Amino acid sequence: MHKTQTILLKNRPDGKPTKDDFKFITEMIESPDKGQLILHTKYVSVDPYLRGRMRNQKSYIEPFALNEPITSAIIAEVGESNHKDFKKGDVVMGELAWKEHQLSNGKGLQKIPSDQAELSAYLGVLGMTGITAYVGMTNIGKPQDGETQVVSGAAGAVGSVAGQIGKIKGCHVVGIAGSDKKVQLLTQDFGMDKGINYKTTADIQKALKEACPNGVDIYYDNVGGEIADAIFPLLNHGARIINCGAIAVYNKTEMPQSISPQPFLIKNSASMQGFIVRDYKDQFSEAREALTQWLQDGKLKHKETIVEGFDTIPEAFIGLFDGDNIGKMVVKVV
Amino acid sequence: MHKTQTILLKNRPDGKPTKDDFKFITEMIESPDKGQLILHTKYVSVDPYLRGRMRNQKSYIEPFALNEPITSAIIAEVGESNHKDFKKGDVVMGELAWKEHQLSNGKGLQKIPSDQAELSAYLGVLGMTGITAYVGMTNIGKPQDGETQVVSGAAGAVGSVAGQIGKIKGCHVVGIAGSDKKVQLLTQDFGMDKGINYKTTADIQKALKEACPNGVDIYYDNVGGEIADAIFPLLNHGARIINCGAIAVYNKTEMPQSISPQPFLIKNSASMQGFIVRDYKDQFSEAREALTQWLQDGKLKHKETIVEGFDTIPEAFIGLFDGDNIGKMVVKVV
Numbered sequence: 001m002h003k004t005q006t007i008l009l010k011n012r013p014d015g016k017p018t019k020d021d022f023k024f025i026t027e028m029i030e031s032p033d034k035g036q037l038i039l040h041t042k043y044v045s046v047d048p049y050l051r052g053r054m055r056n057q058k059s060y061i062e063p064f065a066l067n068e069p070i071t072s073a074i075i076a077e078v079g080e081s082n083h084k085d086f087k088k089g090d091v092v093m094g095e096l097a098w099k100e101h102q103l104s105n106g107k108g109l110q111k112i113p114s115d116q117a118e119l120s121a122y123l124g125v126l127g128m129t130g131i132t133a134y135v136g137m138t139n140i141g142k143p144q145d146g147e148t149q150v151v152s153g154a155a156g157a158v159g160s161v162a163g164q165i166g167k168i169k170g171c172h173v174v175g176i177a178g179s180d181k182k183v184q185l186l187t188q189d190f191g192m193d194k195g196i197n198y199k200t201t202a203d204i205q206k207a208l209k210e211a212c213p214n215g216v217d218i219y220y221d222n223v224g225g226e227i228a229d230a231i232f233p234l235l236n237h238g239a240r241i242i243n244c245g246a247i248a249v250y251n252k253t254e255m256p257q258s259i260s261p262q263p264f265l266i267k268n269s270a271s272m273q274g275f276i277v278r279d280y281k282d283q284f285s286e287a288r289e290a291l292t293q294w295l296q297d298g299k300l301k302h303k304e305t306i307v308e309g310f311d312t313i314p315e316a317f318i319g320l321f322d323g324d325n326i327g328k329m330v331v332k333v334v
Numbered sequence: 335m336h337k338t339q340t341i342l343l344k345n346r347p348d349g350k351p352t353k354d355d356f357k358f359i360t361e362m363i364e365s366p367d368k369g370q371l372i373l374h375t376k377y378v379s380v381d382p383y384l385r386g387r388m389r390n391q392k393s394y395i396e397p398f399a400l401n402e403p404i405t406s407a408i409i410a411e412v413g414e415s416n417h418k419d420f421k422k423g424d425v426v427m428g429e430l431a432w433k434e435h436q437l438s439n440g441k442g443l444q445k446i447p448s449d450q451a452e453l454s455a456y457l458g459v460l461g462m463t464g465i466t467a468y469v470g471m472t473n474i475g476k477p478q479d480g481e482t483q484v485v486s487g488a489a490g491a492v493g494s495v496a497g498q499i500g501k502i503k504g505c506h507v508v509g510i511a512g513s514d515k516k517v518q519l520l521t522q523d524f525g526m527d528k529g530i531n532y533k534t535t536a537d538i539q540k541a542l543k544e545a546c547p548n549g550v551d552i553y554y555d556n557v558g559g560e561i562a563d564a565i566f567p568l569l570n571h572g573a574r575i576i577n578c579g580a581i582a583v584y585n586k587t588e589m590p591q592s593i594s595p596q597p598f599l600i601k602n603s604a605s606m607q608g609f610i611v612r613d614y615k616d617q618f619s620e621a622r623e624a625l626t627q628w629l630q631d632g633k634l635k636h637k638e639t640i641v642e643g644f645d646t647i648p649e650a651f652i653g654l655f656d657g658d659n660i661g662k663m664v665v666k667v668v
Contacts, residue, residue, distance in 0.1 A: 052601065224596040246596040260592040262558035262580040265608030267386065272606045274599030 002029045002038065005310055007098035009064045013054055016251045016321055021054070022314040023067075029103055037083045039076035039096065039104050041310070044331040045123040046317040047072060047157075051250045069097035073128055075112065075119055076102075086111075093122055100310050100333065116292060124157050124328030125302035126291055128277055132244060133161035133220075134287040135280040137169075140242045140273045141218045145170035148212045150231060153222030154192065155182035155303075157328035158244060161291070162220040163192050164300050171218065174211045176204075176227055178323040185326060189301050198227060205230040215239075223248040225256065232264040243274040251321060303327030336363045336372065339644055341432035343398045347388055350585045350655055355388070356648040357401075363437055371417045373410035373430065373438050375644070378665040379457040380651040381406060381491075385584045403431035407462055409446065409453055410436075420445075427456055434644050434667065450626060458491050458662030459636035460625055462611055466578060467495035467554075468621040469614035471503075474576045474607045475552045479504030482546050484565060487556030488526065489516035489637075491662035492578060495625070496554040497526045498634050505552065508545045510538075510561055512657040519660060523635050532561060539564040549573075557582040559590070566598040577608040585655060637661030 003026060010023040032038055050072060053064045064070055074096035078086045083106045086092065092109040096102060112122050124130060141162075143149060149166040153159040154175025163186070166173040174194045175186040186195035194211045201207045208216075208230055215236040221228055225248030231241070249256040261272060280287075294300035305325040307316045310333045320329055337360060344357040366372055384406060387398045398404055408430035412420045417440045420426065426443040430436060446456050458464060471477060475496075483500040487493040488509025497520070500507040508528045509520040520529035528545045535541045542550075542564055549570040555562055559582030565575070583590040595606060614621075628634035639659040641650045644667045654663055 221596065224594055228594075228596060243596050243599045246594070246600060249594055249597060256594040256597075257591050258594040258596075260558055260562075260580070260583055260590040261595060261606065262555065262562060262577050262592075262608070263583060263590075265577045265606055266580060266610065267608070269609045269613050271608065272595065272599055274596070274601070274605065275603045276600065279603050 001031065002101045003027075004029055004099050004101040006069050006100075007313060008067050009054060009070055010067070012056060012066070013051070013251075015253050017051065017054065017314075017318050019314050019318070022070075024311075027099075029101055032080055032082045032103055034082050036103050036105055037081035037086050038079035039092070039102050040079050041074055041076050041096070041100055041102075041333045042091070043075040043120050043123055044098065044310075044313055044333060045073040045127070046313065046320060046329050046331060047129070048245055048247045048250060048320050050317065051321075069099060071095050071097050073123055075122060091119060093127070098313055117295065120304055120306065120328075120330050120332070121295075121302065123330050124304055125161060125295060125300065126288055129157035129328055130161045130291045130302075131284055131287045132277045133158045133165060134291060135277060135283055136220065136242045136244050136275060137162055137165045138283070138287075139280060140275065141166075141220060141240055143169035143171050143218055146172075147217035148172045148174070148214050148236075149218040149220065150174045150176065150208065150212065150216050151192075151220040151222070152176045152227050153245065153247065154186050154190075154195065155326050156222060157325075159220065159222050160190050160303065160327055161300065162242075162244075164190055164294075166218065166220075167191050168294065168299055172212070172214070174208070182323075182326060185303065189303065191301075205233065208234055218242070220244060221246070225249050225258070229259040232259055232261055235264055235268045235270045237268050237270075239268055239270040241270065241272040243272055247321065305329045306332050308332045335365065336435045337361075338363055338433050338435040340403050340434075341647055342401050343388060343404055344401070346390060346400070347385070347585075349587050351385065351388065351648075351652050353648050353652070356404075358645075361433075363435055366414055366416045366437060368416050370437050370439055371415035371420050372413035373426070373436050374413050375408055375410050375430070375434055375436075375667045376425070377409040377454050377457055378432065378647055378667060379407040379461070380647065380654060380663050380665060381463070382579055382581045382584060382654050384651065385655075403433060405429050405431050407457055409456060425453060427461070432647055451629065454638055454640065454662075454664050454666070455629075455636065457664050458638055459495060459629060459634065460622055463491035463662055464495045464625045464636075465618055465621045466611040467492045467499060468625060469611060469617055470554065470576045470578050470609060471496055471499045472617070472621075473614060474609065475500075475554060475574055477503035477505050477552055480506075481551035482506045482508070482548050482570075483552040483554065484508045484510065484542065484546065484550050485526075485554040485556070486510045486561050487579065487581065488520050488524075488529065489660050490556060491659075493554065493556050494524050494637065494661055495634065496576075496578075498524050498628075500552065500554075501525050502628065502633055506546075506548070508542070516657075516660060519637065523637065525635075539567065542568055552576070554578060555580070559583050559592070563593040566593055566595055569598055569602045569604045571602050571604075573602055573604040575604065575606040577606055581655065639663045640666050642666050
């Protein structure tokens with residue numbers, strides 16, 4: 001018998017999530033039956049897309065149920081095991097509940113090698129966020145040597161990788177982020193050509209125009225909203241907008257408005273393509289191999305914001321909407 | 335020496351064009367030099383995209399100059415000829431000036447066969463508008479048997495062909511148009527499954543939802559604006575929006591606003607792709623062959639609104655924005 005803390009979705013957030021939308025309870029979990037194992041949570045991934053699952057709305061994935069545990073990508077260590085494929089001490093990753101300890105039947109768990117990178121990297125640059133950047137750039141962005149790429153949320157987990165892939169492919173890369181500290185990282189750590197702090201820039205379109213003298217061929221969009229609007233008039237013929245996220249509008253309670261993109265798309269033969277990483281499941285291992293190689297070659301840098309303690313999970317999640325994170329936001333539990 | 339009437343762009347229209355934006359002058363044209371020929375205008379194509387060229391704005395094509403003749407696709411008969419490739423009586427098509435008579439050096443002129451279809455069809459179903467529908471559907475729409483397609487401007491020159499291609503490919507096709515007479519044509523003449531009159535429908539999204547019980551896989555968009563907004567919530571996973579035109583916003587004097595498409599594109603892995611027909615120049619003969627075959631097989635119906643007289647060209651153009659046309663709008667000069 002193990003005692004575990006568990007985090008439930010108490011309310012569907014109205015606008016920006018608050019701590020009051022989450023409820024901590026204490027549960028007891030049994031010893032594992034045949035075919036079961038116990039998982040001890042080590043690292044918890046908090047991600048903007050979870051906000052969408054808190055809405056009671058048809059989407060690509062079922063919404064979270066009220067008064068049920070929230071789930072996200074988690075790295076855990078196997079404890080007591082009655083499962084033939086897992087033994088005590090194995091480190092695994094999976095879509096798991098926000099619990100300190102939990103039973104599993106092993107389904108969906110993936111073992112993680114301990115010799116190639118730090119464990120937390122598998123929630124970020126070698127995990128879903130790095131892979132998201134890779135498949136979005138590869139399948140939609142299709143960067144060509146000499147093109148201009150803009151990336152928003154450029155200091156974030158996905159954006160920082162998307163921008164670096166642009167550099168690896170020979171693009172002029174302009175990153176947009178929300179603090180001077182982050183903007184400094186864009187050029188100094190992530191090797192982008194130019195960074196723009198959208199919070200302190202009065203005329204974002206003018207700043208973008210100056211930073212992109214040859215127009216914009218690729219826009220890796222993690223935020224939507226006003227920054228996306230400012231890009232439309234700068235698009236080149238054949239430009240590709242990768243619609244990866246829209247964190248600027250996820251907390252809106254009314255239907256968000258924007259500039260009509262249609263005239264800009266038509267006159268430039270440009271595209272906007274939404275995607276979710278699962279669309280490209282068959283490319284995950286190719287993506288992980290490429291990212292691991294670039295990481296080992298020093299071509300790809302990654303940053304993490306690691307917050308400690310199971311209790312801090314809701315705050316860490318809420319902090320995403322305040323831009324608290326640099327790179328991947330991860331909660332270290334033990 | 336020939337006397338010709340010529341139509342110049344007098345003012346850049348502010349909002350919807352008016353007759354006052356055009357100026358008629360009378361000119362004299364010389365007899366053709368060596369390598370030249372005289373063209374007598376027979377049919378003039380008026381098209382919504384010309385509105386864009388009247389703006390002084392960077393686009394895929396140069397804006398019209400003030401006090402210079404407007405140009406569009408024209409079918410003309412060769413008169414006196416000093417050009418080795420053209421003889422008196424040949425019928426040709428090209429991007430020509432709004433003149434009753436004009437000199438040409440033969441560049442860009444294409445001879446038209448007289449035995450396969452009526453001449454005016456080469457400005458519509460077998461010309462740019464039919465080809466626009468074909469390349470948009472083939473390259474972006476990619477219709478699959480059993481899918482649902484919505485088309486706006488469905489009784490227009492491009493929309494009526496795009497909707498019929500959807501039917502040929504096995505789609506459930508819903509057309510949107512702006513009068514009861516047009517809506518009747520959609521099902522009775524063009525074989526679409528359902529027509530919606532957006533002007534008399536109070537809740538366009540509700541009407542679309544009822545007409546598309548399986549959601550929307552393809553939206554061939556000729557209008558943009560509120561109809562486009564109503565489509566976003568109905569998109570299926572992997573839906574394709576073909577951004578062909580945005581007539582609903584072409585006359586707006588302020589930057590038009592819409593619902594932010596990004597969240598809908600992301601959660602459905604859906605795309606919006608703008609294009610202009612020239613992007614697919616290498617497919618023009620394939621397109622014309624397919625359209626001619628469907629026309630001869632009776633699978634493709636076409637309608638024209640033919641207005642008579644050189645003097646009526648500006649009115650015919652302005653009428654496009656009032657929805658005066660059913661099918662392709664053409665001015666018959668002689």
